[in-house]
Amino acid sequence: KAGVTQTPRYLIKTRGQQVTLSCSPISGHRSVSWYQQTPGQGLQFLFEYFSETQRNKGNFPGRFSGRQFSNSRSEMNVSTLELGDSALYLCASSLEEPHTQYFGPGTRLTVL
């Protein structure tokens, strides 16, 4: 069974731009969660989607948004990028409840 895939793996953007990251969960998994990982703040929960609905949300500004498609694939969008948005963005999938999450390799976003 293929694991969680994330595209692109690396991305460089400039301040003020927007970016869209993609996550394909493990086949059959319906829950997708997103995390931001930085050296200073560690791993922080962004949001979780299940059946195309956002079920839970972390404490991030509205510039961070996401969606999930009917095939469970998920995208995350960050608008008006700031230098502090530079991070590794990790996606995780699980069957229904995120009880056992499996992580993708992440997308490394650098904002210049």
Next chain:
Amino acid sequence: GEDVEQSLFLSVREGDSSVINCTYTDSSSTYLYWYKQEPGAGLQLLTYIFSNMDMKQDQRLTVLLNKKDKHLSLRIADTQTGDSAIYFCAESRYNFNKFYFGSGTKLNVKP
């Protein structure tokens, strides 16, 4: 992480046992997890324990949970150089949908 704490570094010699510790504060935690992250990679789920258990063993890994003290530990027996990585403790709370991670413990295994 939010109220999940770990020491930052641990150094052991190959063949020794490693013990990585974690403390959490939320008594509503349902499951507690250990993840491993190697350089440039995502997180790999190593093992997890339900909050009403005291211990779980899985090959070289032993998880101990002291619910009274809100203390979780991961013991790696016969530590190998391939075990060098960052280990994250995490908890899921009542509704399962939110995970809280510790800051990670960097394990260095010396040959």
